[in-house]
Amino acid sequence: MIFDSYRSGDSVLHRMAPGPKLLSLCVLGTLLFFFDEIWLAATAFAAVSMLYPLAGFGPAVILAQLRPVFWVFVLIVAAQLLFGDAAFGVVLALRLAALVLLAALVTLTTRSSEIVDALIRTLAFLRPLGVNPARVGLTISLALRFLPVLARITGEVREAQHARGHGGNPVATAIPTTVRTLKMAHEIAEAIEARGFDD
Amino acid sequence: MIQLDNVSLTLQDRPVLRDISLTLSERRIAIIGANGSGKSSLARLFNGLVLPTEGRVRVDGWDTAADGRKVRRAVGFVFQNPDNQIVMPTVAEDLAFGLKPLRLDADEQARRIDGALARYGLESHRDHPAYLLSGGQKQLLALAGVLVMDPAWIVLDEPTTLLDLRNVRAVLDAIAALDQRVVLVTHALEHIRDFDRVIVLDEGRVLADDTPGPAIARYLAALA
Numbered sequence: 001m002i003f004d005s006y007r008s009g010d011s012v013l014h015r016m017a018p019g020p021k022l023l024s025l026c027v028l029g030t031l032l033f034f035f036d037e038i039w040l041a042a043t044a045f046a047a048v049s050m051l052y053p054l055a056g057f058g059p060a061v062i063l064a065q066l067r068p069v070f071w072v073f074v075l076i077v078a079a080q081l082l083f084g085d086a087a088f089g090v091v092l093a094l095r096l097a098a099l100v101l102l103a104a105l106v107t108l109t110t111r112s113s114e115i116v117d118a119l120i121r122t123l124a125f126l127r128p129l130g131v132n133p134a135r136v137g138l139t140i141s142l143a144l145r146f147l148p149v150l151a152r153i154t155g156e157v158r159e160a161q162h163a164r165g166h167g168g169n170p171v172a173t174a175i176p177t178t179v180r181t182l183k184m185a186h187e188i189a190e191a192i193e194a195r196g197f198d199d
Numbered sequence: 200m201i202q203l204d205n206v207s208l209t210l211q212d213r214p215v216l217r218d219i220s221l222t223l224s225e226r227r228i229a230i231i232g233a234n235g236s237g238k239s240s241l242a243r244l245f246n247g248l249v250l251p252t253e254g255r256v257r258v259d260g261w262d263t264a265a266d267g268r269k270v271r272r273a274v275g276f277v278f279q280n281p282d283n284q285i286v287m288p289t290v291a292e293d294l295a296f297g298l299k300p301l302r303l304d305a306d307e308q309a310r311r312i313d314g315a316l317a318r319y320g321l322e323s324h325r326d327h328p329a330y331l332l333s334g335g336q337k338q339l340l341a342l343a344g345v346l347v348m349d350p351a352w353i354v355l356d357e358p359t360t361l362l363d364l365r366n367v368r369a370v371l372d373a374i375a376a377l378d379q380r381v382v383l384v385t386h387a388l389e390h391i392r393d394f395d396r397v398i399v400l401d402e403g404r405v406l407a408d409d410t411p412g413p414a415i416a417r418y419l420a421a422l423a
Contacts (some may be wrong), residue, residue, distance in 0.1 A: 006289070008326045021398040099218040112325065113292040144288040148330045187283035194246055194342065195286075196268065 005107035013055040013109040018118040021106050027101060032095045038087055041094035048101045055109050065104040066097060073097065116140050136196065142188070153180050201245055201274075201352065201382075208240055215240045218254075218405045223382065225395035229411070230384045230416055232236035238384045241400065242354050246274040246366060257353065272301075275345030275379075277355040281337035281350045285329045288338055288415075292322055293329055297348045313341045315343035316323070316363035319373065335366025342373055388415050 073093040080089025116137045123133035157176045166172035201223040208216040210366040216237045230238045243249040245271040256263040257338035263270045278284045287293035294312045317321045319339040357368040397414035407417035
């Protein structure tokens, strides 16, 4: 997940501003889908993989990024085999792998706060329409921060209900989780106010 | 100096604090009382998180109702549950969050963040997700998040309640080392024996306001 991804370092990619990195991701990610040649897809995959040593990451980091989507690659190639075009399946898998590696490289070398700050700057043009970019940025940061907390709360409630013999009842989990989440949201809002965000 | 003049507070039609007048200027002040006595509400008045229904609260001359921004910069607030106070994904980002409203230059921001991380032994966790810290580390991060803003006062609302003994000791040591004036809301009477002043609340009123010995004795007698 993005909030786990950043790995500190002092490489060229770490020092690069987040804006150009995100722009490159958008442009290169789009370009990947303009070509169907297998050698181009393979070259793109190889080129992106070669950026990892530039950021100080070894093959283990590359494999760690690809492992969660391995079965997607298998499914894509298998589906294309069924349609009789295994080579195109390989092209699709290589494209996707290159895209996954490229996106992961951005989050591995960029703090989430830098990404959010870049987003806030990008959204500044919406200010005349009443959009507060700082609030949008805060919302994203809060989502990144509290997703694991929400997961933990849900786990705790599920465990408690299981202990009381209501393990299979989703309502028994949903209601206490919602109540705790709303209480937490109130306290978070207080904490943000106490630290002067709106000042 | 924090000054309360005839302060009353009603929340959802329920009187929480009744006609309280206090002047706080000591370095270490504790607020104790039974659950529901109004301790946390009183503490929230100091930072302007809650405004009085009647009366006036002033911090170093600033009225919490009229000068909220200045009051929040003068009074930092540490909550009971650090999980709900740490609002940014990583440790350093959370420290930076409190500094944004101060509009400091980048060097000063970095100096304050580095100082706070070093002070609480969090340097190696700088870019770690905050949710991976231990309970004690989270509470120290919450305290650091307030300290980087360099407030004159720090109000702590039961900051050790959710911690184990080792982490309680770490947080108490951190509080003892603070240069700022401290207001500590707590149920742990053994933590406040060397405080300058203890205020005992009972059903929204000040039951006792004294040095720790007499104040705690009065509290225990009221409970008996």
